[in-house]
Amino acid sequence: MDILSNLALGFGTSLQPANLLYCFVGVLLGTAIGVLPGLGPLATISMLLPLTYALDPVSALIMLSGIYYGAQYGGSTTAILVNLPGEASSVVTALDGHKMAQNGRAGAALAIAALASVYAGTISTAFVAGFSPILASVALSFGPADYFSLMVLGLVAAIILAHGSLLKAIGMVLVGLILGTVGIDGNSGAYRFTFGSLELTTGLEFVSIAMGLFAFADIIANVSHKTTGAPTVHKITSLWPTKQDFREATPAATRGTLLGSILGILPGGGAALASFSAYTLEKKVSKHPERFGNGAVEGVAGPEAANNAAAQTSFIPMLTLGIPSNGTMALMMGAMMIHNIAPGPQVIVQQPALFWGLITSMFVGNVLLVLLNLPLVGVWVKLISVPYRYLFPAILMFCVIGLYSIQNQTFEILVAAVFGLLGYLFMRMRCEAAPLLLGFILGPMLESNLKRAMLLSKGDMSTFVTRPISAVMLGLAVLLLLTVFLPQLRKKREEVFAEEEA
């Protein structure tokens, strides 16, 4: 199957009216929550997961992914206009973007952000389309030992790229892995950690965990001190950037796209890391670094391109290898498993319409976003003036009913409530929740591959280093761990995170 016929199949699927509608709903919703500070794609997708049971898998994934990369757009709109970044990845955009707005160039800033994003989105979608089949065909020759080592590499990378203390991130991954063992063990039929509860025999529902850790915990943390006044908006005068702007922005956007595409693939990477790195890169490469912070166009174009590119390429490991590169991808995998599609290299072979439909929908979504955002700017600004005290009960309502609808029982609601408290506790203890979710998703697969590898090698542990692919994976994992302990890189990592939290 060559690439043109694949793309034809993909567009044939994604351009169907129903899927176009879901794509539109997804990017619209994504932009809206990107605009709202506090509510992010992770919480929203976990809220909507129960509802996607009723949809067919392609439509569900198209909509959910639209939410993800749409949120990157929404975050930058408010970052530029009112210096309130809606997403972590838009924090750097606010630095120069808002300055541009204060200089009366809000329109140009918004346009640059939108165009850089669609530029990056198109290129990175092409990258995903070209690279994925190759990766998938390589992965088809993996044995259980190789898969095990690949997942270990994924978890190690996620640990390194998590905020804060490495040790605590390792702990969180372990907690997630342990939670994954709850329920009936597939091979032996033994009950593990069920404590006599009938509902727990099928294991913990990851939607409940996700909603609790991200949506509920978030609300608990924010509810006591979040208000919203009407922020001062800067008037939008000229809507279009100048030729000079384009000349400066294009190379920045290209660099951002490249950087973002690479960082997006790395497990634990993602849009926020990409945008920060792109800003740092632009500052280093620029002939006039003092312009940054005062309305430099590159400071908007680079990060915006990077965060969009990263959002698209973060789908690659999930779609081709079945390894989620961040929390949102873990939820997407969950959505696939809900529809009985096992994520992994066989998806591209067994479900080509799903695979190519999803990839082409990203391109469609990017186009929709540009068409959507420039006219709707005024609406988004109105949206952020909604007081939090009306917002959070609405979120709670959606979550509670959504959780009930999974199995038509109250158990999931109670589980999510427990995880909401736990999630809040984790926030206070400064433990990142995303590695836990990754561990939970990968846990069962990690265990089954380990068992099978040991069965095949008759208990010989050296199989993990004698098999070439597995050895390479584990070697990379060790390398990654070592690099973190090197003093220079350790300082750099802390710098990046310190900037993010400021």
Added chain:
Amino acid sequence: MGERFYKTADGQSGLFFTALGAFVVWQASTYSIGTVAKMGPGYFPLVLGILLTIVGLAVTLRSIRTSQEAAAKFEWRSAGAITAAIVLSGLLLLTAGLVIAIPVLVIVSSFAAREHRWSNILWTSIALTAAAYLVFIVGLGLRIPLFWG
């Protein structure tokens, strides 16, 4: 001058991990372990539990040795109100129906916010119940009881 280690974020994390790890080791050892070649149901959880306990001890140790500030305050009021709201409305959804569960959710959760005006709460309850009915029962066709009985 740092705080007592059990008041710091790292100290509390360490204690949490150690306690959970120890619990997992204790439970997992009651399941059949098997051998490396033929792993039983208890093997993987046991290994994880041991690793978690080690990590927990390391984090706790580090928190004792380095001087740190106290963790952010745990807002009992917010946590309690939100959690209670979720649990109560969840339990009431099947037994008393949407019409009772959603207003309970709104009212109980409003105690988490610092200030609340009853007129706002009333209107929000009505609006959200109506929205829930329209979106979930009418729009998505889910089977959720509207009233009790």
